[in-house]
Amino acid sequence: MQLEINSYFITKWKSQVKKGLLEYIIMLLLKSKPCYGYELINEMNQFASLEIAEGTIYPLLNRLKKEKLVTSEWAEMETGIPRKYYKLTEEGIVHLEVMKQYFEALNLSITRITKE
Amino acid sequence: MQLEINSYFITKWKSQVKKGLLEYIIMLLLKSKPCYGYELINEMNQFASLEIAEGTIYPLLNRLKKEKLVTSEWAEMETGIPRKYYKLTEEGIVHLEVMKQYFEALNLSITRITKE
DNA sequence: GCTATGTACCTTGCATCGCTATGTAATTTC
DNA sequence: GAAATTACATAGCGATGCAAGGTACATAGC
Numbered sequence: 499m500q501l502e503i504n505s506y507f508i509t510k511w512k513s514q515v516k517k518g519l520l521e522y523i524i525m526l527l528l529k530s531k532p533c534y535g536y537e538l539i540n541e542m543n544q545f546a547s548l549e550i551a552e553g554t555i556y557p558l559l560n561r562l563k564k565e566k567l568v569t570s571e572w573a574e575m576e577t578g579i580p581r582k583y584y585k586l587t588e589e590g591i592v593h594l595e596v597m598k599q600y601f602e603a604l605n606l607s608i609t610r611i612t613k614e
Numbered sequence: 615m616q617l618e619i620n621s622y623f624i625t626k627w628k629s630q631v632k633k634g635l636l637e638y639i640i641m642l643l644l645k646s647k648p649c650y651g652y653e654l655i656n657e658m659n660q661f662a663s664l665e666i667a668e669g670t671i672y673p674l675l676n677r678l679k680k681e682k683l684v685t686s687e688w689a690e691m692e693t694g695i696p697r698k699y700y701k702l703t704e705e706g707i708v709h710l711e712v713m714k715q716y717f718e719a720l721n722l723s724i725t726r727i728t729k730e
Numbered sequence: 731g732c733t734a735t736g737t738a739c740c741t742t743g744c745a746t747c748g749c750t751a752t753g754t755a756a757t758t759t760c
Numbered sequence: 761g762a763a764a765t766t767a768c769a770t771a772g773c774g775a776t777g778c779a780a781g782g783t784a785c786a787t788a789g790c
Binding site (some may be wrong): 508510513514517534535537552553555556557560578579580581 | 766767768769770771774775776
């Protein structure tokens with residue numbers, strides 16, 4: 499008997515893994531350089547092979563802004579549509595550090611369990 | 615000016631990180647040995663420093679059972695309250711492998727971005 | 731015996747957040 | 761001038777961790 503993968507389960511799971519981790523990854527990316535929303539979607543896809551929807555990124559960025567972890571600024575382009583650039587605040591950097599510690603500790607535990 | 619940590623944000627974030635990762639960690643633990651629900655809470659706390667509530671673990675185990683990724687079996691104890699032991703199925707092992715690949719790839723990306 | 735604590739299971743309802751779907755508007759390409 | 765791309769935004773749905781509440785039995789201390 500062939501064991502089949504329940505792709506519905508896996509798809510659902512992947513989407514759940516993104517919850518929280520997305521916020522972390524976005525903040526990591528914003529720490530290295532300010533980005534605009536549409537750009538982040540491409541960066542995520544390229545660097546992390548993570549497909550994310552526009553309906554995910556814009557609410558997320560607004561949440562981070564409301565929490566004062568990022569600031570945004572419109573940038574008029576010489577050519578093309580105006581872009582809203584997001585930048586990590588000092589507070590964002592401090593929070594990112596806490597998140598990093600948590601994630602790395604968690605990650606270590608997972609690695610340990612995996613190798614058991 | 616002192617930069618304060620918004621613990622509410624961090625608490626919320628940690629809870630979000632657990633979404634999805636919890637399912638993965640539980641399955642990893644169950645692969646190494648069959649466990650009962652109450653035991654998993656302690657194992658999680660000990661091995662992963664992850665505090666999880668009972669209202670989290672029992673619905674999660676039932677979901678996994680419904681998806682046929684685990685089976686359960688009552689074990690009458692010589693002494694003490696009966697326990698419901700959960701065990702990863704063959705299907706569960708195969709799914710866990712897919713999840714492992716996804717998580718490790720994601721993890722690699724995060725490491726890369728962090729060091730950028 | 732009786733109370734408190736611990737073990738072990740379960741369920742209801744809320745809050746959060748990724749995603750689909752949809753919309754707007756400007757720009758670029760053919 | 762039609763189609764595709766860039767770039768933003770929002771409403772509503774679905775999935776899931778958690779607080780809160782419940783049941784039932786076991787054990788330890790008084």
